[in-house]
Amino acid sequence: MKFLVPGKIRHKLNGWVIISGIGALTALLPSLYILTGLLGKPNENWAHIREYMLLDYAVESLLLAGGTVAVTVIVGVVLAWLTTAYDFPLRRFLSFAFVLPLAIPPYIAAYTYGSMLSYTGSVQAFMRNTLGWTVDQRYFNIMSMKGAIVIFSLFLFPYVYLITRTFLEKHSASFIENARLLGGHPVSNFFRVVLPLSQGAIVGGASLVAFEVLNDYGVSKHFGISTFTTAIFKTWFGMYDVDSAIRLSGLLMSLIIGLFIAERWLRRRRRYHLPVNRSTPLRRMRLGRVPGVIAATCGMVIAMLSFFIPVAQLAVWAVWTYEDVWNDRFFRMIGNTLFVSAVAVALLMVVAVIAANAGRTWRSTFTLVSSKLLSMGYSIPGAVLSIGVLAVFLSIDKRLAGLYEAMGLGTNKLVLSMSLIMLVFAYIIRFLAVGFNAVDAGYDRIGDRYSEASRMLGYGMTATFFKVELPLIRGAVLTGAILAFLEIVKELPLTLLLRPFNFDTLATKAYQYASDEQIHQAAIPSLIIISLGFVSVCLYQWMGRRGKG
Amino acid sequence: MSFVTIKGLSYAYPGTTSNVLSNFSLEMEQGEVVGLLGQSGSGKSTLLRLIAGLEMPKQGEIIIQGAVMVNPHSFVQPERRGVGMVFQDYALFPHMTVSQNIAFGLRGLGRGQRKDRVADMLELVKLADYGRRYPHELSGGQQQRVAFARALAPSPKLLLMDEPFSNLDADLKSRIREELKELLHLSGITSILVTHDHEDAAALCDRIIRMPSSLPEIQTKEERQLVTS
Ligand SMILES: Nc1ncnc2c1ncn2[C@@H]1O[C@H](COP(=O)(O)OP(=O)(O)OP(=O)(O)O)[C@@H](O)[C@H]1O
Ligand SMILES: [Mg+2]
Numbered sequence: 020m021k022f023l024v025p026g027k028i029r030h031k032l033n034g035w036v037i038i039s040g041i042g043a044l045t046a047l048l049p050s051l052y053i054l055t056g057l058l059g060k061p062n063e064n065w066a067h068i069r070e071y072m073l074l075d076y077a078v079e080s081l082l083l084a085g086g087t088v089a090v091t092v093i094v095g096v097v098l099a100w101l102t103t104a105y106d107f108p109l110r111r112f113l114s115f116a117f118v119l120p121l122a123i124p125p126y127i128a129a130y131t132y133g134s135m136l137s138y139t140g141s142v143q144a145f146m147r148n149t150l151g152w153t154v155d156q157r158y159f160n161i162m163s164m165k166g167a168i169v170i171f172s173l174f175l176f177p178y179v180y181l182i183t184r185t186f187l188e189k190h191s192a193s194f195i196e197n198a199r200l201l202g203g204h205p206v207s208n209f210f211r212v213v214l215p216l217s218q219g220a221i222v223g224g225a226s227l228v229a230f231e232v233l234n235d236y237g238v239s240k241h242f243g244i245s246t247f248t249t250a251i252f253k254t255w256f257g258m259y260d261v262d263s264a265i266r267l268s269g270l271l272m273s274l275i276i277g278l279f280i281a282e283r284w285l286r287r288r289r290r291y292h293l294p295v296n297r298s299t300p301l302r303r304m305r306l307g308r309v310p311g312v313i314a315a316t317c318g319m320v321i322a323m324l325s326f327f328i329p330v331a332q333l334a335v336w337a338v339w340t341y342e343d344v345w346n347d348r349f350f351r352m353i354g355n356t357l358f359v360s361a362v363a364v365a366l367l368m369v370v371a372v373i374a375a376n377a378g379r380t381w382r383s384t385f386t387l388v389s390s391k392l393l394s395m396g397y398s399i400p401g402a403v404l405s406i407g408v409l410a411v412f413l414s415i416d417k418r419l420a421g422l423y424e425a426m427g428l429g430t431n432k433l434v435l436s437m438s439l440i441m442l443v444f445a446y447i448i449r450f451l452a453v454g455f456n457a458v459d460a461g462y463d464r465i466g467d468r469y470s471e472a473s474r475m476l477g478y479g480m481t482a483t484f485f486k487v488e489l490p491l492i493r494g495a496v497l498t499g500a501i502l503a504f505l506e507i508v509k510e511l512p513l514t515l516l517l518r519p520f521n522f523d524t525l526a527t528k529a530y531q532y533a534s535d536e537q538i539h540q541a542a543i544p545s546l547i548i549i550s551l552g553f554v555s556v557c558l559y560q561w562m563g564r565r566g567k568g
Numbered sequence: 569m570s571f572v573t574i575k576g577l578s579y580a581y582p583g584t585t586s587n588v589l590s591n592f593s594l595e596m597e598q599g600e601v602v603g604l605l606g607q608s609g610s611g612k613s614t615l616l617r618l619i620a621g622l623e624m625p626k627q628g629e630i631i632i633q634g635a636v637m638v639n640p641h642s643f644v645q646p647e648r649r650g651v652g653m654v655f656q657d658y659a660l661f662p663h664m665t666v667s668q669n670i671a672f673g674l675r676g677l678g679r680g681q682r683k684d685r686v687a688d689m690l691e692l693v694k695l696a697d698y699g700r701r702y703p704h705e706l707s708g709g710q711q712q713r714v715a716f717a718r719a720l721a722p723s724p725k726l727l728l729m730d731e732p733f734s735n736l737d738a739d740l741k742s743r744i745r746e747e748l749k750e751l752l753h754l755s756g757i758t759s760i761l762v763t764h765d766h767e768d769a770a771a772l773c774d775r776i777i778r779m780p781s782s783l784p785e786i787q788t789k790e791e792r793q794l795v796t797s
Contacts, residue, residue, distance in 0.1 A: 471622055472659040474646040476673030477722060486672075490663045 035480060039377040042370050043389035046396055046448045049407025053272055056265035064254075065263045072250065076267070080246040080274075083167060083239070084232045090172035091228045094321070095179025096221055100213055101318075103187045104195065106303040107311035109318065116322040118181055118560065120174045122552030123329060124509045124526070126237020127545045128174050129167070130533040131329045133241060136161055141332065167242045173325040175231055179224035186220035187213070192301040219286045226282040226398075233275065234400040236512035237530055247271040248512060251402040255516070265410065268403040275398055330549060336542035344543045349528075353547070356524040359439060360507040363446035364454075368500050370447065371454035376484060379462050380470075390455065397452035401513035408445040408517065412436035442517045449513060450506045454499040461495020462488075498562050505555045509548050569634070571758055572596040572619075572726060577628035579611075579618055588614045592628070594777065596760075601752055603769030604762045606779030612762045613656075615779070616728045619760070620653050621646035633725055652724030656731045658715040660703035666690070666714050667699035673722040689717040692751065709740045716748070720755060727759035733768060745771055 061069075101107075102114040134140050136159045143159060146152045161169065198212045214221075239246045245253075247267055255264040306314055378390045396404075416423075416433045423432045435441060469491060473483040489496075511526045518527065525544045532541035577592040588611040596602055606612050617623045619630055621637065621644060629639035632651070637644045652673075660669050670689050674682045690696045693713035703711055712732060719727060732748070733741045749772050752759060763769055769776045 468655060468657060468659040469661060471620075471646075472653070472655060472661070472718075473672070474622070475620060475651065475653045476718070477647045477675055479645065479647050487661060491661075 033480060035373055035377040035380070039370075039374040039389055042374060043392050046451065047392055049404055049411050049445075049448065050272065050395075050399060052410050053265060053268045053403060053407045056262075057269035057273075059262075061266060062260070062262050064258060064260045065266055068250075068254065068263055068267075072245070073270075075245055076247050076250045077270075079164070079244050080233060080248075080271075082164060083171070083244060083246060084229045086164070086168040087171040087175060087232050088225045088229050090168060091176040091179050092221060092225050094172065095176045095224060096183050096214070096217070098176070098318070098321070099180050099183035099187060100209060101314060103184055103301060104213075104303060105306050105314070107306040108315040110303075110315075113315070113318040113322060114184070115560065116326060117318075118177050118556055119322075119553065120325040121177045121181075122549050122556050123174055123326065124237070124511070124548065124552075125171055125174045125231075125235060126241065126511055126533075127333075127529060127541075127548065128329055129170050129238040129241045130538050130541065131332055131545075132161060132170060134538040135329075135332055141335075162242045164242075164244060167238055167244055170238060170242075171228075171232055171235075173321075175228045176325070178227040178231070179221060182224040182227075183217050183220045186217050188301070190216075195301055222282055222285045226278060229278055230275070230398045230400075233271065234402075234512065236402060236515070237533075241533065247274075248400055248402045251406065252512075252516075255406070261406070261410075265406055268406050271400060272403050275400070275403075279395065279398055330546075333542045333546050333549070336539040337546055340540045340542060344540050349543075352523045352528055352544075353525065355522060356508060356526075359443060359446075359524065360504050363443045363450075363507055364500050364504045366443065367447045367451055367503055368454050368458075368496060371451055371458050371499060372496065374451075374455055375458040375462055376480075376488070378459070379467070380480065390459075393455050394452040396448045397450065399449070401449065401510065402516060404445055404449055405513050405516035408441060408448070409436060412441045412444075437519055439519060439522070442514065442519070442522075445513055445517050446507050446510070449510070450503045453503045453506055457495050457499025457502060458492065461492035461498075464495070465491045494562065498559065501555045501558055505552055508551055570595040571598040571600070571633055573629075573631040574619070575629050575631075577615075577618060577630070578626045579614060579623065580626060581614075587626075589618070589625075592780075596758060598758055599756050600758055600775065601773045602760050603773030603776040604760055604779060605764065605766065605769055605776060608764065610779040612779055613730055616653065616730050616760065616762060619726070620651050620728060621649050650722075650725045652719035652722065652727045654712075654715045654719050654727070654729040654732050656734055658703075658711050658735075660711060660714055660718070662703055665700050665702055666695065666706070669703070669714060670718050670721050673718065675722075685721060689721050692720075692754070693717045694747070708735050708737075709744055712736065712744060713747070716751065720751075720757070725758065727757050729759065729761045731762055731764070733763065733765070748772065 098117055102110055102117070136142050138156065138159075143154060146154055160166070194212055194216060195208065198208045203211065233246070233248065235246075236248050236252060238244075239249045240252070247270070251264050251267050251271070254260045254267060305311075374390060374393055378387070412435050413433070416436050419434070420432070423429070423434055428434060465488070469487050470483050473487045474480075478486060508524070509526055511530055514524055514527050515530070518524070523531070525548050529541045529544040529548065532538065532544070572595065574592065574594040577589055578587055579589045580587045592611075592615065594602075604612050604615070614623065618625050619637075624643060625638060627640070630637040632649070635644075636642060637649055660666075661672065664672065667686050667690070670686045671682055674685055677685065686699070687696070690699055693716060695710060695713060695717070698706065698710065698714075703714065706714065712735070716729075716732070733744065736744060745768060752772065761769070761772055
């Protein structure tokens with residue numbers, strides 16, 4: 020290689036590393052753009068926003084995220100502990116059912132519940148007509164901060180639950196059994212052993228929840244809460260003030276970076292070296308009859324509220340609106356969704372595999388930082404990322420204006436920034452981490468030995484990848500692809516902001532029906548999204564189980 | 569001129585400061601089988617990885633058959649070194665059959681030639697009927713022999729073996745040791761065998777060298793300064 024780099028680097032610098040470096044920098048570009056936006060001179064509108072609205076945005080965003088994190092941590096951790104350490108009726112079913120809410124995007128849940136609980140909705144209608152009750156409207160109004168926190172918590176607690184449960188199953192048996200043998204009271208064991216031990220896992224799950232809430236547009240908009248994300252939409256589309264939108268994005272992004280650092284910091288002090296004891300899973304204790312029934316009942320109520328009831332309601336609405344919604348245009352829209360998602364996933368997985376492979380063979384600060392940057396993409400809210408991506412594409416279009424003219428496309432044409440390329444690009448940046456983490460885990464499982472054996476037998480890095488590594492990490496690549504696909508299919512804010520004119524996906528269509536007061540019509544696209552989610556949740560569970568064996 | 573020359577080799581794993589190897593030198597004649605003995609952690613595996621090109625030394629050079637493999641100015645990638653390696657855990661590709669594993673390193677041969685070579689190798693390690701099996705369908709000793717056949721098939725200039733017996737029980741070990749001895753002599757290949765068992769080394773090797781143990785006396789100058797200051 021003819022690169023002018025210091026001695027050591029020269030030997031191992033190769034195509035894989037270079038491509039992943041370029042990838043990391045590209046992924047960083049929109050974020051950098053946003054952050055530099057904070058430095059420029061603000062316009063008049065900004066003064067107004069700062070004076071009258073900014074505090075509200077900040078307070079509401081933090082309240083929403085903080086409240087949701089608090090509730091999800093309590094619910095998620097308690098359920099994780101209950102299902103790993105105790106046996107009670109329906110435990111097996113419930114421990115699976117608690118993961119299912121992940122298949123339902125919170126914005127779909129928000130309008131489903133919003134409509135179910137309204138005056139004309141199924142719940143009040145039932146009480147009025149069948150039971151003959153007159154009810155106080157106040158108890159049914161969930162279109163508030165409290166309501167939003169409840170909705171988010173019901174549908175995001177699985178993040179905390181799943182990560183904590185996996186952790187407890189893998190690592191905790193010996194500690195907890197010891198604590199039991201030492202005769203601690205179960206409740207005090209929970210607080211003194213389980214909680215401190217799983218702090219890292221809990222923080223991990225909680226930060227995912229916080230990122231999801233800050234990313235959200237649909238729920239806040241539907242419930243009339245002014246968060247940073249809804250504010251970005253409003254300044255951009257309501258006031259056409261892109262400058263201020265960028266400024267808001269920059270602020271939100273600083274908040275996110277703060278969260279990111281806080282997460283790292285919280286986890287760092289707790290990096291115990293934990294023994295992995297596969298051989299001895301924690302022996303579950305049988306709950307007595309009364310506590311058992313209480314546990315099962317509470318579990319069932321949560322499972323009903325967070326999955327089965329909204330799905331049943333949507334199914335009813337789907338039957339009502341079937342003829343109205345199911346037509347050629349709807350088919351085309353499904354085709355659109357699948358097409359864009361598939362293209363984005365394919366490209367994303369290629370980048371993810373290259374980055375994971377480069378990071379593995381070339382362990383250095385540089386690749387470490389790249390992979391950290393790649394995984395940050397997931398925490399940048401969709402609205403913020405869209406603005407960054409749009410800005411970057413607009414400036415590329417400006418640079419290419421001469422070329423477009425020469426190609427006969429006309430003057431001042433916006434070619435790239437009006438196209439699907441921009442949307443696909445944004446999807447890749449936002450969800451790269453999902454693919455990357457899966458592939459990285461796959462590489463971790465196979466270790467370096469096979470690749471080294473192949474190198475010793477005369478194959479270079481690329482040939483080794485195709486002949487040895489790819490066949491061995493196929494499962495991991497597939498898992499990553501499925502998860503990323505799902506994220507993309509249900510993605511809302513980014514798609515709303517960056518889609519070409521008249522281009523609809525299942526998510527935008529569902530959202531559009533719901534915001535046009537045609538909530539019943541939103542049922543079919545929503546159910547399709549949920550069933551795709553359901554399939555991937557099942558697959559994910561199944562893969563996890565197989566990986567353990 | 570000797571067949572393998574290692575001069576002044578030093579190495580520390582990235583992110584660590586203490587040298588695993590410092591100023592290590594070794595000369596080998598063609599066809600010689602050298603046994604490498606040493607305590608656990610003394611850097612035996614590391615030395616093999618350096619010779620193989622899987623790690624890059626901080627200092628020193630390695631020359632095989634007159635060609636520089638690594639020195640401060642150049643580095644030959646592992647796939648270009650013509651060095652074969654039998655890993656401690658064998659690292660047989662789990663998604664390939666025994667035959668496919670052995671054929672893996674046979675590039676640039678025609679189909680027929682390749683088939684013949686695989687058959688020869690299977691014959692050599694007495695596994696002629698096992699070509700279609702997958703690695704997990706073999707016993708430990710059989711896997712070990714496949715690993716050996718796979719490393720030998722491309723006719724490397726130098727064969728490195730990292731504790732090839734460590735996964736075998738005592739009974740099997742003495743049998744395999746005899747077989748390996750025969751194999752090494754039949755193929756006349758220059759090789760380095762890492763082991764921590766004197767008997768193994770004595771039975772198989774023409775010459776035995778001990779790795780200097782990684783005790784404080786082989787600290788580098790800088791480290792010594794650090795300690796004294
Ligand atoms: N990947 C690594 N990163 C950091 N240090 C390492 C790494 N691999 C080995 N070491 C350290 O380098 C030293 C030499 O290790 P090496 O594996 O070469 O020893 P060895 O002589 O082969 O030992 P054994 O007989 O136990 O196989 C040890 O102190 C070990 O802790
Ligand atoms: Mg070793």
